[in-house]
Amino acid sequence: MTDIIDRLAGVRPGGSVDALRRHRPATRDNAQASYDALFTDPDERHASLAERASVAQFVAILHDDEVAATHYGALTRSAGGDALADAVADAATAARTEGPYGEYPADGPLAAESVPGPRLTLDDAARAVLGERLAAALGHAHLLVFRPRESSAVALATLADAGWSTDGIVTLSQLVSFLAFQLRVAAGLRLLTTKDAA
Amino acid sequence: MTETTITTDAVTTTSTDGAGDAPVRILEHPGASVPLAFTQDELGWLPWLEPADEATLTERQYAGLVDRSRVKSDYFRLLVRDPDILRARTLTDKDIFYNAADGLGRAERELAAAATSRFNGCIFCASVHARFATHHSKRHDDVQRLLDLGVGAEQDALWRAVVDAAVALAATPSRLESEHLEALRDAGLDEQAVSDVIHSAAFFNWANRLMLSLGEPEEPRTGEAGG
Numbered sequence: 400m401t402d403i404i405d406r407l408a409g410v411r412p413g414g415s416v417d418a419l420r421r422h423r424p425a426t427r428d429n430a431q432a433s434y435d436a437l438f439t440d441p442d443e444r445h446a447s448l449a450e451r452a453s454v455a456q457f458v459a460i461l462h463d464d465e466v467a468a469t470h471y472g473a474l475t476r477s478a479g480g481d482a483l484a485d486a487v488a489d490a491a492t493a494a495r496t497e498g499p500y501g502e503y504p505a506d507g508p509l510a511a512e513s514v515p516g517p518r519l520t521l522d523d524a525a526r527a528v529l530g531e532r533l534a535a536a537l538g539h540a541h542l543l544v545f546r547p548r549e550s551s552a553v554a555l556a557t558l559a560d561a562g563w564s565t566d567g568i569v570t571l572s573q574l575v576s577f578l579a580f581q582l583r584v585a586a587g588l589r590l591l592t593t594k595d596a597a
Numbered sequence: 598m599t600e601t602t603i604t605t606d607a608v609t610t611t612s613t614d615g616a617g618d619a620p621v622r623i624l625e626h627p628g629a630s631v632p633l634a635f636t637q638d639e640l641g642w643l644p645w646l647e648p649a650d651e652a653t654l655t656e657r658q659y660a661g662l663v664d665r666s667r668v669k670s671d672y673f674r675l676l677v678r679d680p681d682i683l684r685a686r687t688l689t690d691k692d693i694f695y696n697a698a699d700g701l702g703r704a705e706r707e708l709a710a711a712a713t714s715r716f717n718g719c720i721f722c723a724s725v726h727a728r729f730a731t732h733h734s735k736r737h738d739d740v741q742r743l744l745d746l747g748v749g750a751e752q753d754a755l756w757r758a759v760v761d762a763a764v765a766l767a768a769t770p771s772r773l774e775s776e777h778l779e780a781l782r783d784a785g786l787d788e789q790a791v792s793d794v795i796h797s798a799a800f801f802n803w804a805n806r807l808m809l810s811l812g813e814p815e816e817p818r819t820g821e822a823g824g
Contacts, residue, residue, distance in 0.1 A: 419792045423700075425692035426796060432685035463770035498769040499717050507633030509718075512747070543806045544769055548718030550809040552625045552645040556610055559621035565646050568621070569678045569811070576806035577682065579769075580689075580799050586771040587795030590778055591788070 402427065403434045404581065407466050408588035416591045430581065437574050438474065445567035449479030451574055453487045453533055454540050458578045460491035461544050467582055486528040487537070494519050494541055501546030516546060535561030536571055543575045622647050630816040632720050635744035637728045637737070640721050641815035642808065648674035655680075663687045675811055686803070693796045701786065701793035704734035705759050709794055711740065712763040713801035716748050721814040722805050755784040763798035 402410075404427075410416045420427045438451060452474035459467035468488075475484040500516035503509035519541035526534050535558050542554055558568050610623040626643045648671045649658065659665060661680025664687075667673040676683045694710070697703045707730035714723035727744055731737045742750040748764045758780040765772040773795075781791045 415788065416792075419789055422789060423692060423696065423792075423796075425696065426689055429685045429689040429692065433682055433689060436679075436681035436685050461769060499767065501718065503718065504633055509634060539810075543810055547806050547809045550806075550811075552610075552623050554810075555621075555645050556623045559623065563621070565619070565621050566678045568646060569676060570682070572807060572810045573676070573679055573682045573686070576803045576810070577686070579806055580803035583766050583771055583773075583799035583802055584796060587766060587773055587799060588792075590773060590775055591792065591795075593775065 402431055403470075404430055404584055404588065407464075407470065407581070407585035409466075409592055410588060411592065414592070416588055419591070420588075430584065433577050434581065437570075437577060445564050446570045446574075447478075449475065449483065450533055450536060451570075452478045453483060453529075454536050454571065454574055455578055456484065456487050457491045457494075457537050458540055458544055458575055459582065460488065461495055461541070462578075462582045462586075463495065464582050464586065467585065482528055486525050490519075490521055490525050490529070490537060496545060498545030499547060501549040503548065518542075532562045535563065539571065540575045543572070544579065626813070626815070629813070632724075632814050632816055635715060635720055635723050635727070637724060637731060637741065637744065638817050639728070640724045640817060642672050642721055642812050643815050644671045644675045644812040646675055646811060648672075649677050657681075660684055661687075663691075672808070672812070676807070690800060690804070693793070693800050700789040701797065702733070702790075704730055704736075705755065705790075706793060706797040707733060708740075708743075708756060708759050709763040709797035710801045710804070712743060712748055712760040713767050713798050714805055715743060716764045716767045717802065717805040717809075719801075719805035719809050721808050722801065724814070726801070755786075758784045758786075759794055762794050763801075766795065766798045767802055 410420065441448060441451065452471055455471040456468060456475045459471050472484050472488060475487055496517055498516065500514035502513045502515070519538045521529070521534050521537070529537065539554060539558055542549060555568055558571070563571065610625070611620045624645050624647065629643055632640060651668055651674065654668065654677065658677045658680045661677045661683040662668055662673055663684060694706050697706070707726045710726035711723055711730050714726060723744060727740045731740045739752060739756065743760065748760055752760060762773060762777040762781055765774065765777050778791055781794055786794070
């Protein structure tokens with residue numbers, strides 16, 4: 400069975416990066432188990448596969464990771480259809496920026512480190528394709544990707560009002576947070592792989 | 598539809614969705630003393646959603662907790678609402694940070710975690726892993742400088758290279774370049790240790806977002822949620 404991080408990072412079987420990864424089998428196996436728990440035949444009662452794939456595609460594009468965006472985009476297409484994948488791609492492409500940024504409490508010692516930045520905005524056409532639940536999920540993903548320090552109870556209430564259950568919010572949080580890990584491991588290993596090939 | 602009620606220690610907002618699920622109870626903690634600065638002190642953590650009820654946990658959920666004692670943590674009992682990803686996350690975490698027979702030293706793994714948390718703004722995660730970095734390095738003042746002055750604060754060559762690589766990787770999109778990895782090698786790390794820096798730093802982009810998104814830190818009290 401193909402290892403997803405190997406695929407995303409272009410790890411060559413038998414090469415030096417493959418050896419580094421196989422020297423840490425618990426990390427390698429459980430990074431894969433994490434992906435499987437979220438995307439391979441998941442419990443869809445609280446978050447459907449189309450929703451999971453859409454959020455992942457969106458997050459991959461925000462990370463400017465073309466390989467991952469293609470992978471998760473294909474998953475969105477198969478689980479939710481072309482119109483959905485196209486709407487997610489358009490929303491993500493328009494929402495790309497650089498993070499982390501965000502406000503610290505204005506009355507605290509970290510206020511000087513506050514950095515303003517954009518929030519996700521979706522037009523009516525995008526909302527019509529995405530639906531209320533997924534529009535809220537993408538807004539939350541944008542928050543967690545770019546300004547995690549601005550997370551709030553109010554942000555969770557927004558998800559709840561859009562139809563997300565408590566279990567669904569936990570899964571959504573894990574999914575976005577896991578991708579922040581997976582995409583960075585892939586980005587780092589690509590640099591090691593480049594050295595491997597040199 | 599939302600309805601707000603005030604209980605003894607938390608303001609609870611209940612949202613009812615149309616899908617027939619139990620209503621979502623949003624827990625706010627207006628009386629909590631939320632830390633405003635980075636610290637090595639032990640902090641508490643208050644969930645914004647209801648943790649799973651200990652009395653109804655399934656064996657699959659206990660498997661998700663990995664360590665049965667974690668049932669006493671609000672953080673893990675909230676995450677165990679999705680047990681399979683929690684289990685895989687926890688086993689990934691343990692191997693990246695505790696499998697230290699070779700490769701990167703424990704102190705530098707914790708430093709990568711602390712620097713990532715400082716840069717992303719996770720006061721809770723930074724408190725735990727700054728404390729661990731101090732424990733393993735015996736370099737309290739160097740760790741405190743990272744917390745007080747930030748990721749640009751002066752450090753020796755190895756710690757400079759670890760902090761710089763962690764911060765570059767924490768940016769979205771990642772700004773990590775081959776030069777960061779060369780600096781790690783120049784500071785004496787072998788390839789396994791360089792890979793360990795990547796994994797330790799990458800993992801805290803996961804941990805930070807979980808802790809930040811689902812609750813908030815609270816000024817010192819006993820007990821530790823982990824991270």
